[in-house]
Amino acid sequence: MELALSLGDTPKPFSILDHHNRSQQQKMKDLGFCMGLGNRNNLEDIHFKNMMREKDDDGHRKTDERISSSSSPDPSPPPLQLDLLPFSPVLRSPPPPPPSHRCFPWLSKNLIAEPGSQTKPVKPLEVKPLAAVSDQDNGEEPVAGESSPNNSNSGTSSFQMDFSSIFKRSNSGRLFPSRKRDLELTTVNLELVDVIERDQRACSRGGGMSDEDENGLTRKKLRLTKEQSAFLEDSFKEHSTLNPKQKQALAKQLNLRPRQVEVWFQNRRARTKLKQTEVDCEYLKRCCETLTDENRRLQKELQELRALKTSQPFYMQMPATTLTMCPSCERVATTTTTTTTTATPRPQPATTGSHRH
């Protein structure tokens, strides 16, 4: 049984996390949609606003320095961009996979409306092409589960709404509605985003939230490649938990969705705990067997002593005897102590050990 536990190790930082801008740009790509607000620093998906916070090495949350550095907002914030690029089949054409790129089932099978596919086309939301979505035009490789927004034939759609007057950003980077009236609107929008995200999840699984959706499609399960598993294992050895930045970085490196990385770590921790439980169980079982044997032996010894008592009543006149465990050989040693018995025929010296190795 193999068990690798790394407890108490100082988490090592991810080297890739040094590339803040790069990973930040990738965040929205990983999501498959993006939603930006106000100034450039607000180009953060509201769903991932808390990703701006991270835990420090001691596990305590701390505010990302990027947030505090965003205290000087762009004086002329552009309108918010809500680029909704769900994995809806009707919204995209199959992204041509690079020759060296792995093929992922949720892209090849589930997301693309293949001829003969029973996937019902999803009615696109309000379509209004964006003039430029800079974050998705940085020439980086597409991440699994993401779209190819700049594909002119893709038919991708985007929202373009002005939310800059609706939201305001807190000191820690969170987004909040600036007015009470906007709260309701915000709620509606957040619900919309949530619905879209759920739809993305459902699409990425190739099925619905239920086991079998209305089209009779069951969810497909991704099998991680050996390389991906090995990389995740290495990361797990360094630290068994992830902060949002590490999750994002790993997802980017492995061409996985952050959710997949998160799930993998959760399952990995569960497996580790299960193995540890099995090890503990085995150990306790051995302890139990040892104690059972010891108990049996002591019972036998007790019977012998009782028999001796019956046959030799005079034996009871001996000083009181206590049994102690020899620490070196773990055998019982008899130790006698002086008592006040006056009829003791053979006084024994106090605390004389009668055990011999």
Next chain:
DNA sequence: CGTAATAGTCATGTTACGTCA
């Protein structure tokens, strides 16, 4: 300061898929 709302993470249990003997 206390509280409600919200969002994120985690542990835990379950389900369902892929693989293999």
Next chain:
DNA sequence: ACTGACGTAACATGACTATTA
């Protein structure tokens, strides 16, 4: 080809914490 066991990805749920209004 079929089947059951097994590993595991994905999900559901509740608890907990942090943050903000």
